[in-house]
Amino acid sequence: MESAKGFKKFFNEKMVTLLVLLVIVVAAFTVLSKNGSYLHPANIRNIFSLMVVTSLLTLAVGCLMISGNIDLSTGANGTLCGILFALLLQGGVAWPVALIATLLIGMAIGAFNATLVNIVGFQPFIATMAVASVAKGLTYVANNAVAVPVKDPVITWIGTERFFNNLLPVTLIIAIVAFVFYTVLMGATEFGRSVYLIGGNREAARLSGIHPVKISYILFINSGMLSALAGILLAARLKSGTVTGVVNMQFSGMTAAMLGGVSFGGGSGGFGGVFIGMLIINGFNNGLTVLGVSSYWQTVASGVLLLFALTVDYLNMKRRGKRVSKRG
């Protein structure tokens, strides 16, 4: 049982490190912001209502990364879906129909990614980046780069309603439900285990009767669906489908997942850590806005944070890699 304890200890250590990082981020922005406005209820409300977008994109790319894959098109896919959703509503389509149709479009883009990666055999990095570029272009073409208003009362209610003293947005509930769902799915089911096994050793998993291609399709389609949902919910919150939408947010998702312990190499990382990673990224992005940092510098800062997460992951992999190769 000693090693079980050791494992728990390691897990806790990692969690503690993440929580400390979260506290540092919050403390730093509180001190730096004028009169501590970072922790002002109005801003906390803001943080909470933005969380759903980061959460969904983190979950989307997190599952794929565990399987040893990557999707860089989530931001562009979500943005395209956000504007298409707004256009459908504007065109008089009933909201449930528009919602389902848009989710299907997101999923179709995911399936296309999966085909490029699994059937054609392109590198996931390049393939999904190219798809992102196509989606981004289509976003501009869709309505000549003009924002499309969203007026449907049900949708705007979902996007903006808050319970409990204005603190608990409907979207936050969606984010939390999604996190719980994926945590259980990945941690306690046959499907989740298969994803980890494929990420750990694809050929061994295949020879043990697991279908790597099938699971890769499911994960890419899932990623497309979550991206579309993120775009829809942002449009609902802003009451408008815009060409900037959730664009470039795929990097926030990746950073959150990696901070949370999901490795680029695949096969490792749990969603408990990823949740905190997501809180850190979300708090970080909002903090920069509160401080009035220009969006150009925000991009720089996000890049630096991603580099930081990559470095941590690289050092971990190097340590592990060394141990793998010398095992005997």
Next chain:
Amino acid sequence: MERCLEFKGIEKAFPGVRALQDINFRVKGGRVLALLGENGAGKSTLLKIMSGDLRADAGTITLNGREMNFSSPNDAIRAGISVIYQERQLVPAMSVAENIFPGIPPRGALGLVAGKQLKRQAQELIDKFGLSIDPAAPVGTLSVAYQQMVEIMKAYRRDSDVIAFDEPTAPLTDAEIAILFDLIRRLKEAGKIILYVSHRLSEIFQVTDEIVVLKDGRLVAEMKTSETGEQELIRAMVGRDIGDTYAGLNRNDKIGEVLLEVSHLETDVLRDVSFTLRRGEIVGFAGLVGAGRTEVARAIFGADPVSSGEIKIEGKPVRFKTPKDAIDAGVALCPEDRKEQGLVLFRSVRDNVTMPILAKVKRGLFLDNHAEDEITIDAVKRYAIKTPTVDKIVMELSGGNQQKVILGRWTSSKMTTKILILDEPTKGIDVGTKAEVYQMVCDFAGQGIGVIFISSELTEVVNISDTIVVMHGGRVTGQMTRQEATEEKVLALAMLD
């Protein structure tokens, strides 16, 4: 000056295991020392400490009177110590030459020249070993045996004082083993110090001068090879007599109707392969490296595409598209290469054992961790897998114990296997457990399972199998019963063109 390597009071502990305790011994130049012991006895750990890969908790190693204090494997190499590890360390995408001479990247205009020179030097080395390997070929395209030979050449060209081999022959067949032994003798004549780890006792008597036996991390016996015998060695290693492995087997004599019928099977590698397997029968596959035995297994299992021919199970033609279909139809394949095709190294022993039976260990929608634990504990007991808990990450097990995890996976109680294919199942497994594995194979046959037993150890195939199929160059060159078979006959057929 005569070379001398000495270990003094070496200690090493891992969480839950004392891997080495108070190890003291010395070896002189021009001697080959065998390091023996059961799986998990601490052999590889000792070599890793010597090569600077691990740090001892206590104790010192001295080479030629100087204390060695390495902080990295590079220090050890510079000090004249080379270790050929049990698990290969090559970069599959790089060429043979680049792997033999790492750290000399042939790039740019000058690099082109350097690249040619590298290739020539590699070719010289390959010729010296008498092998037919293309120095420009990516290592990943070579057979496991040739990869091992590349590993050996890589260490050889460093011209170290101390060369340690950790189970070098596990993936090799007799042809390459002969080359290797020849090389060891040459190194010995040059006055080098050689450490040799192997579970094949016959090899110990062929190439070594002295023997050190480890048991549970302690040094339990030291002797001269010429003054001991196989039974005494086994007693020192296992702590008891195990008798004659093969004569003591409780075999199955009820061989039933035809279970598997392969006719005129062809793939990229295979040419017109036909054979049958009956219920309760053990069919052994013998042959040299590259003979196509693994390919037969993979083709039946749906792991590789079949171009023509017929496979029938219980009279019904089958052509599995994926391993999943094969498993569902009752075919299990325990693969040859545990690192590439077998294990998920960063997952626990439990996760590795239950891989093919996940659908059967569910309660409702969720995996039943309790049931998984039970199945794994059963496998750990049957194969005497040395691990403190089933949660231990497989990577932290010793090489032989990793192999036992794969065996445990493919023979777990939840598998409903009709046809069990074992590809080099005893690779890296110690003598005591080997006998148990043989008995288990016979027991499976006794339950009416048809077993295909692929092995490069001739003695093993010839003695375990009811029928022996010999292959060469992708074809079946002969078939005989155990009663008819001798090692000489099998070998002759294995070399037949």
